[in-house]
Amino acid sequence: MMSRTYAVAVAGATGAVGETMLRLLEERNFPVRHLRLLASERSAGTSLTFRGEEIKVEQLGHGSFEGIEIALFSAGATRSHEFAPAAARAGAVVIDNSSAFRMDPDIPLVVPEINPDALAGYRTRGIIANPNCTTIVMLMPLKPLHDYGRVRRVIATSYQAVSGAGAKGIEELRQQTLAWASGRPIEIRTFPKQIAFNVIPHIDAFQPNGYTKEELKLVFETRKILGDETIGVSPTTVRVPVFTAHSVAMNVETERKIGADKAKELLSKMPGLVVMDEPEADRYPVPLMAAGQDDCFVGRIREDLTNERALNLWVVGDQLRKGAALNAIQIAELLIDRYL
Amino acid sequence: MMSRTYAVAVAGATGAVGETMLRLLEERNFPVRHLRLLASERSAGTSLTFRGEEIKVEQLGHGSFEGIEIALFSAGATRSHEFAPAAARAGAVVIDNSSAFRMDPDIPLVVPEINPDALAGYRTRGIIANPNCTTIVMLMPLKPLHDYGRVRRVIATSYQAVSGAGAKGIEELRQQTLAWASGRPIEIRTFPKQIAFNVIPHIDAFQPNGYTKEELKLVFETRKILGDETIGVSPTTVRVPVFTAHSVAMNVETERKIGADKAKELLSKMPGLVVMDEPEADRYPVPLMAAGQDDCFVGRIREDLTNERALNLWVVGDQLRKGAALNAIQIAELLIDRYL
Numbered sequence: 108m109m110s111r112t113y114a115v116a117v118a119g120a121t122g123a124v125g126e127t128m129l130r131l132l133e134e135r136n137f138p139v140r141h142l143r144l145l146a147s148e149r150s151a152g153t154s155l156t157f158r159g160e161e162i163k164v165e166q167l168g169h170g171s172f173e174g175i176e177i178a179l180f181s182a183g184a185t186r187s188h189e190f191a192p193a194a195a196r197a198g199a200v201v202i203d204n205s206s207a208f209r210m211d212p213d214i215p216l217v218v219p220e221i222n223p224d225a226l227a228g229y230r231t232r233g234i235i236a237n238p239n240c241t242t243i244v245m246l247m248p249l250k251p252l253h254d255y256g257r258v259r260r261v262i263a264t265s266y267q268a269v270s271g272a273g274a275k276g277i278e279e280l281r282q283q284t285l286a287w288a289s290g291r292p293i294e295i296r297t298f299p300k301q302i303a304f305n306v307i308p309h310i311d312a313f314q315p316n317g318y319t320k321e322e323l324k325l326v327f328e329t330r331k332i333l334g335d336e337t338i339g340v341s342p343t344t345v346r347v348p349v350f351t352a353h354s355v356a357m358n359v360e361t362e363r364k365i366g367a368d369k370a371k372e373l374l375s376k377m378p379g380l381v382v383m384d385e386p387e388a389d390r391y392p393v394p395l396m397a398a399g400q401d402d403c404f405v406g407r408i409r410e411d412l413t414n415e416r417a418l419n420l421w422v423v424g425d426q427l428r429k430g431a432a433l434n435a436i437q438i439a440e441l442l443i444d445r446y447l
Numbered sequence: 448m449m450s451r452t453y454a455v456a457v458a459g460a461t462g463a464v465g466e467t468m469l470r471l472l473e474e475r476n477f478p479v480r481h482l483r484l485l486a487s488e489r490s491a492g493t494s495l496t497f498r499g500e501e502i503k504v505e506q507l508g509h510g511s512f513e514g515i516e517i518a519l520f521s522a523g524a525t526r527s528h529e530f531a532p533a534a535a536r537a538g539a540v541v542i543d544n545s546s547a548f549r550m551d552p553d554i555p556l557v558v559p560e561i562n563p564d565a566l567a568g569y570r571t572r573g574i575i576a577n578p579n580c581t582t583i584v585m586l587m588p589l590k591p592l593h594d595y596g597r598v599r600r601v602i603a604t605s606y607q608a609v610s611g612a613g614a615k616g617i618e619e620l621r622q623q624t625l626a627w628a629s630g631r632p633i634e635i636r637t638f639p640k641q642i643a644f645n646v647i648p649h650i651d652a653f654q655p656n657g658y659t660k661e662e663l664k665l666v667f668e669t670r671k672i673l674g675d676e677t678i679g680v681s682p683t684t685v686r687v688p689v690f691t692a693h694s695v696a697m698n699v700e701t702e703r704k705i706g707a708d709k710a711k712e713l714l715s716k717m718p719g720l721v722v723m724d725e726p727e728a729d730r731y732p733v734p735l736m737a738a739g740q741d742d743c744f745v746g747r748i749r750e751d752l753t754n755e756r757a758l759n760l761w762v763v764g765d766q767l768r769k770g771a772a773l774n775a776i777q778i779a780e781l782l783i784d785r786y787l
Binding site for chain 1: 604656666707752761
């Protein structure tokens, strides 16, 4: 089925998600015939290794997509707005990891385990949007609970890793921690406050209603992906001094009572999700164990003591993998499997 | 009014809370006539400074409380069970920071700004319980919202500092971070998993219903302090790599609609609580700024998009101060003011 091979471009190849994409294209034996690596002027000219070969990073431009069949974008919303339509016109199918097109009604927003059939809509614009990293991690357990009990309301409270802000987020936590360890003054460049030994309830820009853009992504992307505009999400997103993997504490209210035992059964059948819930053995997910893993992990599954139709749970996933690069490549695999 | 002075003992004087108690007794000019410092065998014999004087730490024993009028306990529940009743029998009023007596119906559980009148019950046993550190921080904003709108349900999700586990918690984060910085292997001694660059949804022991003891403290202590057994709390408590100050994201549902503007007005009148909520100026509380402060701070006050009678908010407080030592000393001050 995958005997054909494809000319693939990665735009934003030198970023935290871009580098994870390269690693995953190798790991998953993605049918790459030719790989073009693209980045901003600042990173162009450097080289990255793919299947043992050095590939020079070229500067992302309007002519970058000649002959490309699949273009993976992770270069920020501004560059996606500027270059993704051109890539699509040049004949590539674009899988875009930015927020640029996610809420566009003509563009599918896809998590392959959740709404694979939405992918069919890619033909209208030649672009498929990859959801926000926290949305994806949240939805992995929400999907089977929604199918069984119809999710009505989710209170989602996140613990988001610094690599969600890209390579510069990783560098900020590293540098601040090293400065602390050697008694040097701590410099703040990337996050609005010091992130080492701190938590910051502020990710992306504040909106007039007091929520951040990041928080509102969880609200609107959840509805679009689950195809149900009546689901309510009440979000609080918080940056924590963790390098990789986002955690989300969720209170999930459903129309039909599920209960903890049934929830565990439903969650254990969800592809890409592992139930890790043996508190008596100290087994529950934490970001350090989830980093570098393709699966998301769910634990602390408890019945809400205040509402019999609600559950509390704790989900953790590597947001560079399932939350970004892996999901994008799974979309590409589904695309090949069904349409290319 | 405070012209009398008192013989005071601090049991657990060398711990993180005990040392904060000493600092606060100095800062607040507490009317100490004589100060006796007590600790376990391991720490007895060391010295601590109070008002410029070296005081030798004595070993905590059954005879430690002769002549003591006020005994501040922060030496863990086991030692409180063993020694607090003896101290009370010796004539001291005990203010106990452990969980030993908090849910005892004969013992008042007091936050002076919230339920000062409960203090009257101290005469029955001679013991007053100081609430759990996260409970106190949570209740500072809940109290004025409850008085106005009657709180029905709270989803509380915490970000708890390592010093909540005492001096050994601080040392664990310090040592693990220093090991990381110098490339040495990271050792785990105090917390169930590595805490540096990680978050752990597990504080205190798991109970049969899947909640931890820490989580259930938030449920039951909230009801006792607010004097309303119908309040529902749905808790998730999580340890984060922060040295001092706990943060709690709360979704608060009330019987009567409050709204964000009214909530800010109510919260700004609460003694000991500061509203810090100007997102457009990046002003919201974070633990690094709250550490070392007596006040708690509340921000991110937003109307819940899914329930018009609910609010989201974010409260941060130094859990060694308001969450423990300060609250205990405020109880002692109230006791002197009203009864001694």
